[in-house]
Amino acid sequence: MADIINLLPDNIANQIAAGEVIQRPASAVKELLENAVDAGATEIQLIIRDAGKELVQVIDNGKGMSETDARMCFERHATSKIQTINDLFSIRTMGFRGEALASIAAVSQVELKTRLRGSEIGTYIEIDNSAVKKQEMCQTAEGTSIAMKNLFFNVPARRNFLKSNAAEMRHIVDEFIRVAMAFPQIQFTLTNNTQQLFYLEKGSLKQRIIAILGQHYNARIVSVKETTDYMNVHGFVGKPETAKKTRGDQFFFVNNRFIKSPYLHHAIMNAFAEMIPADSFPLYVLFIDLDPGHVDINVHPTKQEIKFDDEKLMYAFVQSAVKHALAQFNITPTLDFGLDPGIQQLDAVSKPFTEQQQAKSVNTSLYKSFTQANQAHTIDKSSNLKHWKDLYGSGESNVTYTETETETMDSPQEESYTTHSTTIESRSSATSMIDEGWQDTSIDQKVPVQVHQQYILSQIKSGFILIDQQAAHERILYERYQRAVQETAIPTQQSLFPQTLQLLPADAALIMEMIPDLQILGYDLEPFGNNTFVVRGTPADIQSGNEQASIEGLLEQFKHFSHELKLPRREQLIRSMARNNSIQAGKSLSTREMQNIIDELFACTMPNSSPGGKYTYISFKLTDLAKMFG
Structure with missing residues (x-):
């Protein structure tokens, strides 16, 4: 042989x-x-x-x-x-x-x-x-x-x-x-x-991060630096408000070599626990320096996957370093003390406080109770604060007030009765509000009601259904965009004043790839050079003036689907647009808007779930309710 x-x-x-x-x-x-x-x-x-x-x-x-x-x-x-x-x-x-x-x-x-x-x-x-x-x-x-x-x-x-x-x-x-x-x-x-x-240009690590990821990160990243005999960690992490729904701004380097490590990424996510939503990803650029003898970089042809000899120690150290950095720079949710522009227009703010008004205010008992020595804790019970409005009144108001002298209640029984009366009154007012929302429009149909600006409650013959407004609208838009791709393109609403959109180079390359499909789905944009695009129009159902936010949100959603699901590019784009343009939880809806969502949802080919598989509604039967109430 x-x-x-x-x-x-x-x-x-x-x-x-x-x-x-x-x-x-x-x-x-x-x-x-x-x-x-x-x-x-x-x-x-x-x-x-x-x-x-x-x-x-x-x-x-x-x-x-x-x-x-x-x-x-x-x-x-x-x-x-x-x-x-x-x-x-x-x-x-x-x-x-x-x-x-x-x-x-x-x-x-x-x-x-x-x-x-x-x-x-x-x-x-x-x-x-x-x-x-x-x-x-x-x-x-x-x-x-x-x-x-x-x-x-x-x-x-x-x-x-x-x-x-x-x-x-x-x-x-x-x-x-x-x-x-x-x-x-x-x-x-x-x-x-x-x-x-x-x-x-040559520069510091922070300058390089800002040059690559954008100037808006300048005041939104926090320095990380921890040193031990075994290993060193340095770099930057983004503040919680920089977290995105998509991956992409996460960089791990071991001895200056870029690596991918789900294990260490999990350590970072744990460090940010309860600071960002569970489905968001923080920005980080972290460098780990350690003896090459403790790491094997020869386990993959591209050398992007490596092995540590003590992974648990690495996990604990990275998590601790990030937590320490966030605590050191006092990264906690902050209140916005900026003044509402509407307040600036009020008379009390915009009009001058005249000397005559100042003198009148100074003579009130309320003013004296806060300015006299040792009086800040004292309240004049005999006055019953009947002159409180003098502090704000101009003396020229056309509104008249009727004041009734009342005795101070000393009896616990009277106090209890008053509280009980208030409760009854609040209940009756709440009942009247519910009655207003459930007035009959016909014998068989009730007006839909929005629950916590997130769900729509609608009566049906066998009971009622509770609809998730965002998931339902996502399903409606998804099927609308599918029809546009297969049959007729979505009409474009041309902008009176076209906007220019400046993107990072990676995002610009992504948009270039999607332009033909975006045109079918109602977007009219064209390259303008140097990672800039001119937005001449958007789908007709997108609010005018919201073009840039719409496209930036669409990019984030697209990158999310690109990482999470192995779908064709056009399917990813349709899902991204449906998710990005859907009505978000927390938005108040009118009766007509709620009814439109109900009608359009049940006209869909698959009304019971969103494109991602989430329930759009749950039904409750009268028989089940009867059992609940015994």
Whole structure:
């Protein structure tokens, strides 16, 4: 029988290995940026064309490579970081496996220009499908410029699995932000199709966070710093009001390497317990520094998942550090003492307090009881406070008051009787309010009633139903938007004065991806350059002047569904719009609005649940009520 096992050719083996490391353009961005950081660069440029499918180029001013190193760096398992097995357990650099450049060269066309610091001439190398096509001397700046062109040109099936340009660009921005956040002492720029998306100057960690996430975080983040012999934690967490319904602003770095750790994330959530809603996510950028011997970073090809030798200790320490920071900066819910603008218009505030009015007020017994020595605790019972209004009255009011002198009640029985009478009166007034809400509109139907501005109570033949107004409206909007996508587009309400919307680069890339679907669903917006969009119109049922809040809320909901559910993009968008535009709990509804919700809900194909599976209503039968009351 003939032998059937053969060694794979190098080019095929390299392509298989590349599948672990280079899954999309963003994977190459991560590896190339980390190599530039390891080279000691202080300025790093990332240049992208066609969302990385045509070009990913990284230019740094690091130490560069010699001619031999420039050729060797494309070989598999070639690295300058590891000499012995012990080096594997004391790694503090970013790239160390020696697979990144070999994998990139296996699935793309690569051009490398590099000049060693202090050398007069550099090296140019051109590689195509792992084969060196050209190697020669060249003039170039100190440092390294590496360009990856035509990703997956030799693996068409892999290229077909890449997402849209907007989706791939979003992944690239994510990887860029993770590296740039970890090294605020390095200047980073990101250019996409000749448009500069990021220009991040060297600075402190706080300056880098604000430059990436937005200026509005300047006064809304709290410093975290704890030091022990075992490990150190430093960074920033957002105040409770910065918590969002979606993930995205959570960054963990271990020895400056970005990691994903649900376990440590849970520690942060526990530190914020009872400060934020259970379904919200706080902002945090935390750096953990510890001996590399206590952590294994070689458990995953992308090195984003790691293992600690004592996870419980890490959990307790991170949770304690965040709790201490929040307590130290007195992060607790605060009252807003800002004056209501309506109060400013009142006569007592807007009109001057004349000398005549001052003199009159000073002579009242109430004023004297608070100003005379040792009188603040005394109340003149004989006056029964009948002149209290003198303190506020101008003496010119047309309103007349009828005062009745009453005896002070000393009898407990009289006091009890008065309390009882008050209770009866309040009950009768409450009964009259209920009667007003339940007046017959017809023999068989009662007017719906809103309960705690959250539920709608409506009578039916067999009893009554209790409707969750938000879940019900979400179901109504969801089916309306589905029909729009499948049949007729939702009409757009054009704005008299179009608004400009400034977004973070990652959000701008996300909106670019969604524009065709948003137009079907009633939004009219177009790119205006530099992460800015012009909003010319919104769906007709969105209140005018609320365009920016509507789109920002829609983005947050979309990111929430993107993380929580693996749904098609259009389905995520429809659910996001339904959730974002639905009537929120706490909103007062008129009788007509409540009746419209009831009518539209039961005209839906699935009226009993929201798109997320939540009950929209619960029915109560008369027979069940009879049992409850015995």
